[in-house]
Amino acid sequence: MIRPTPPLLAAAILVTNFIGDPAAAGEITGPALVIDGGTIVIAGQRLRLDGLDAPPLERLCLQGGEKWRCGEAAAFALAAIIERHWLTCQTRQQQATCRMGGPNGIDVGQALVREGWAKARAGSGYEQAEQIGRAHV
Secondary structure (H helix, E strand, C coil): CCCCCCHHHHHHHHHHHHHCCCCCEEEEEEECEEEECCEEEECCEEEEECCEECCCCCCCEEECCEEECHHHHHHHHHHHHHCCCEEEEEEECCEEEEEECCCCCEEHHHHHHHCCCCEECCCCCCHHHHHHHHHHC
């Protein structure tokens, strides 16, 4: 015999299935700690900036036949963009789109790409910012 599910339990199951994993998507706000040119930590949560590829911290690049620490420079550039501003990030798993000044503020990833410290991923919406960055180099 199948027993009917109590209404409160049924509602909890429905909400859980509709919302899914709370860590999968959401919003997080706070000061950011820069790990590298594409990774930050807010409130203990490690986030990759979505839509871009930045060099890892240890990356060395060649320019004019000379090696230089482009990964470290990208991390410093991200820190300079953020300064002491709090970020509001829309998260999905460990990826995030972060803005300074609230949800309609400056897109941190777009600023990093526009300044030439990261490359736009295809379909990210940052392609035009990358073209602007190339024009300034």
